[in-house]
Amino acid sequence: MIASVVAHAFLLVFMPPLLFGVINKTKAAFAGRTGPSLFQAYYDVAKLMRKEVALSATTTGLFVVAPAATLAATLMAGLLVPLASFAAPISFAGDFVLFAYLFGLGRFFTAAAALDTGSPFEGMGAAREVGFAWLTEPAVFFAFLSLSRLSGSLSLDGMLRATERGAWLERTAPLVLLAAGIFVVLLAECSRIPVDDPNTHLELTMIHEVMVLDHSGPLLGLIEYGAALKLFVLSVLLLHVMAPTARIAGWPGFALFALGLIGLSIIIGVVESMMARLQLLHVPTLLIASILSCGFAFLLLSR
């Protein structure tokens, strides 16, 4: 028990930047470049942590607190999901609501800090982020409803580990629909292509990046690390739905799970390399499709 909690914390804290490295390496391979090192995201965070903070005169204390609050909320969410066949460190009935709104809390702080700068660009970014986020929420809740229907459990831990009992083989169709829906939610929440481009620096088309323009030094480092952590937590969620990973018990399963996360990052990299970014106006269509996909899954299960 203690060993598994320690392993969970270790993976949760140290693995996320690696996923960014894998995505960027995959994209570089598609473009025929060597690309940055797999560990570039670690170096970036470490570099930012050593820099000094430049604060705009209009900002208040909220601006300084927000990145840490967002990171704390995401870390907390990371403790609610189980890794491989080990139980989640924290688990109680109904914790999926907490999980969904911890991300909501993080988003609130990021958006509030963006508004705090008083820059119209950042306000626009905050409006876009929140405007798309409300469309991902129904998809997430339909997904949780379906999973809880499938497993008969109300805690995230029970829901996600239900796939180990052969449920995957009996209920393939709804799980395929759920995986597709959650994948779109992951792309939207982590501001990846086709919803948002993490590398763009054209303010008019940015969504997430525009909100963090005024952050610098350790604050920006916390935000970058938080983004990686968010990708990690949502990837864990998706991996549980996509594959019955939890059926292999113990430490081999744990290692396999980590490999699965890297595989998922490669898939994200491939999607990013093959797709163009959607027009901003078409993003809601994609997100509504993800709601419908998760909704169908619920419909199929409740028949």
Add this chain to the structure above:
Amino acid sequence: MTSLLSSLVAALLLVNLVALGSSRIAAVIRAVAIQGVLLGAITAAAHGHLSRDVIVLVIGSIALKAWLIPVILMRALRQVALKREVEPSLGFLPSLLLGALTTALAVAGSGRLPLAETRLAPLLIPASLATVAVGFILLTTRRKAISQVLGFLVLENGIFVFGLLLVETMPFLVEAGVLLDLFVGIFVLTIIIHHINREFSSLDTRRLSLLKE
């Protein structure tokens, strides 16, 4: 086997959503091609054992629906369409929601249909009804002739899935004949598209109902 079949059917439903929500004609053609591959795989999975007839039918339908017809349509698109957007008369979001509504109704209502047996994945009937409905929505709410052809293809795919319920009784020749009919139909339709384009220098079918000297 049923789990493979039902995951393929779920993928079919997802492709329906893609076809309804895509704004570029090329993307819709690609979605229809993917649907062709899925149909071939569903046929193979539904038959269970692979006899010679089944293999010929699967290869034939994949070659036709996933390769030949998309290639013909892509060529037609390159030659005639200057604007490659879909231009629906009903927006993407409403048509997506309408598609979802019909799918939900198909799932909810198919249980009450007096059909003999649903030994093959219970999802097959709702999926075929939903695909027919999506094809119908594409057929009626798109303005360009080429998108209407795509709607017709999706409609036909839905009927094909329904035909799978009769796998034991459906003779090989009938299915092969249907595929041939489909091919000839698409061939004729692309010729018509060329003619519409030459006459009006646009693919907008609303022009067909206007009076002209």
